[in-house]
Amino acid sequence: MTGVQYKRILLKLSGESFCRPGGFGIEAEPLESIAERIARLSQAGLEVAIVVGGGNFLRGGRFSEKSRIPRTTADYMGMLATVINACALQETLEKLGQPTRVCSAIEVAAICEPFIRRRAIRHLELGRVVILAGGTGNPFFSTDTCAALRASELNAELMIKATKVDGVYTDDPVKNPKATLIKSMSYQDVLSQNLQVMDPAAISLCRENHIPIVVLNIFSEGNITRVLQGESIGTRISD
Numbered sequence: 001m002t003g004v005q006y007k008r009i010l011l012k013l014s015g016e017s018f019c020r021p022g023g024f025g026i027e028a029e030p031l032e033s034i035a036e037r038i039a040r041l042s043q044a045g046l047e048v049a050i051v052v053g054g055g056n057f058l059r060g061g062r063f064s065e066k067s068r069i070p071r072t073t074a075d076y077m078g079m080l081a082t083v084i085n086a087c088a089l090q091e092t093l094e095k096l097g098q099p100t101r102v103c104s105a106i107e108v109a110a111i112c113e114p115f116i117r118r119r120a121i122r123h124l125e126l127g128r129v130v131i132l133a134g135g136t137g138n139p140f141f142s143t144d145t146c147a148a149l150r151a152s153e154l155n156a157e158l159m160i161k162a163t164k165v166d167g168v169y170t171d172d173p174v175k176n177p178k179a180t181l182i183k184s185m186s187y188q189d190v191l192s193q194n195l196q197v198m199d200p201a202a203i204s205l206c207r208e209n210h211i212p213i214v215v216l217n218i219f220s221e222g223n224i225t226r227v228l229q230g231e232s233i234g235t236r237i238s239d
Contacts, residue, residue, distance in 0.1 A: 003229040008047040008124060010156040011038070012147035014163060015055035017218060018085055021164060025056055026088050030219075034162075035092040037224060038129060042098055046228065047124040049154055051132045051147040052089065054081030060139070075139035079106050082143065086133035087111055099128045105137030105146070117153050124154065141201070148202035152209040159211050160227065161198065162218035167235035168197050184236045197237070212238040 017034055019027045042048050060075035067074070083104055090100045101123045102112035112133060113119070123130050135146045144161070151159045171179035187207035190197055197203070197215060206213055216223045216234030227233045 004044070004046065005230050006046070006157045006228055008049070008154065008156050009041075009158045009160060009228070010049045010051065010147060010151040010154065011224075012051050012144065012159065012161045013053065013085075013089075013218070014143075015053040015057060015081065015085060016164065017053075017162060018056045018088065023056070026085065031088060031092055034218060035089060035096055035098075037218065038089075039093055039096045039098040041224065041228075042127065042129050047127075049120070049124060049130045049132060049150060049156065050089070051143055051150055052082050052085045053143040054078045054085060057081035057084065072139040075135075075141075076106070079134045079137070080108075082135060083108050083112065083133045086131045090131055093129055099126075100131060101128050102131045102133055105132075105134035108134075121154060130154075142199050144198040144202040145205070148198070148205040148211070151211050152205060156211060158228075159206060159213045160224060161213060161215045162224075163215060164217060164219060166217045166220070167215045167233075168195060168237075182235050183232055184238070186239060187237060190237055197235075203237070206237075207239070210239065212236060 018031055019025060038048060058078050058081050060078035064071040064074035086102045090102050093100045103115040103120050104112045105115050107114060120130050132150050135141060135143050136149060147159060166181055168182045169179040173179040187203050190203050191200055214227050214234050214236050223233050
């Protein structure tokens with residue numbers, strides 16, 4: 001990969017990336033597609049950390065509202081869902097020849113190691129893809145906030161929020177065909193307009209640590225590579 005402008009990135013994968021639109025759980029084709037893209041990035045010399053969501057199984061806040069389970073417990077259940085996704089991604093990447101480590105904020109000793117900042121950085125330096133599971137390890141914090149936190153801790157130069165849409169639009173493109181893609185915006189724009197791109201806490205943390213965010217469609221072939229080479233893809237959020 002030539003012309004890459006970054007050395008270390010953090011990729012935020014939503015749980016829905018692991019299945020088809022409207023699907024549930026983990027499906028082989030989307031999983032393989034994501035893993036192949038990640039493996040190519042790492043094998044080209046890029047240091048890649050990944051935060052995985054768990055929405056393909058359970059979203060703590062929504063589940064709590066519709067059940068008798070309190071928010072704290074529901075959020076911990078969501079953290080366990082991210083561990084499931086992390087293990088699936090790890091095994092798929094390893095089968096492609098890409099070394100990985102799963103680091104979890106909650107202890108699941110049989111299948112992943114605890115998140116220790118210096119150890120995770122060393123894994124990245126050795127060419128391993130680091131998959132970060134368990135969110136922040138605390139209820140009431142989203143995996144978007146976790147992604148911003150880990151990007152800050154690991155000194156990532158860029159945070160990519162990989163979704164199934166092309167970026168941030170002026171309106172919901174499904175409901176409004178006249179909605180247009182916003183190519184760039186500031187952190188303050190996102191906060192002041194209350195755009196539901198990421199949690200305000202995540203946006204604020206990236207702003208404080210000067211970490212640009214790119215929101216893009218991971219299933220469009222070559223999108224991530226083009227962003228890393230400096231092309232304007234998706235929506236860029238920065239100072």
